[in-house]
Amino acid sequence: MKQRWHILGAGSIGCLWACHLTESGYPVSLILRNQQRLTQFSEKSGIQIGNDFFAVSAELADGPLPIQQLLVTTKAIDTIDAFNSIRERVADNARVVVLQNGMGSQQWIKAQLPNADVTWASTTDGAWLKSPFSLVHAGKGFTRIGSPDTNYPWLMSLDNGFLNVEIDDDISGTLWRKLAINCAINPLTAVHQCKNGDLIKNPDYLATMAAICTEVELVTKAEGLRLFEGPLIEQACQVAELTADNFSSMLQDIRHQRTTEISHITGYLCDLAKQHHLRIPTNQLYLRKIEKIQDDIKLNQAF
């Protein structure tokens, strides 16, 4: 019998991975937030993708089994609370995969579990939940997975199932490239409430995006990283063009009155800039703007 995977974060990507791991023969348990979600789950006792049904089990954070294999798919901002709710159950030498956008929680989890195999992952799969535990796999992408310091052979066992999984020797670079593009596109589109493509059509937005990119490059240089062959602004324009009709995930979060991932994207960059005594005023300005929008949302929700 294969070793069980526990999944913390039963959103669309967590559910997609629950199916992927089930398909490759692992027992899987989703860790759910509360009794209401568990009751909802027990009506289905599994996850549906189109006509396919995957028999997955679910439990609450205080479930009975020790956790030896853990996939973290919460939003980066929810990691600390979610992880602390299961900390007691996680084996010190557990295998952990952190599959998230942004940076910061990967290192935080490693600090909590210094003897665990903590690995990082990034995905371009697109999925959404049309109803609880009923999933639409809208875009087949790739999940890159790796460890920033050691090569763990067990990672190969995740390249089985129905998702495209690639072992990545430069997972830190992969996450950084995503973070850099997200710094360039997401806060600007969220503040100006525009589509990704508008950033290249409007000269003022384009100039701000270029300033953001130059500052990101200052920080990556100080970190000893070279993300792309050419300048970041060229890459950012390319992504904005390719996704011209899309609304960025940050704008969607704001439109749905949700907390964004800014603290693990631009916020992470600003923290590093501070450590290197670098000034990155444009990124700092947009960090403050998004934080202000989030504060206003919270205030509105309180009344």
Ligand code: KPL
């Ligand atoms: O990843 C993205 C997002 O919306 O979060 C893109 C489309 C690349 C914009 O940064």
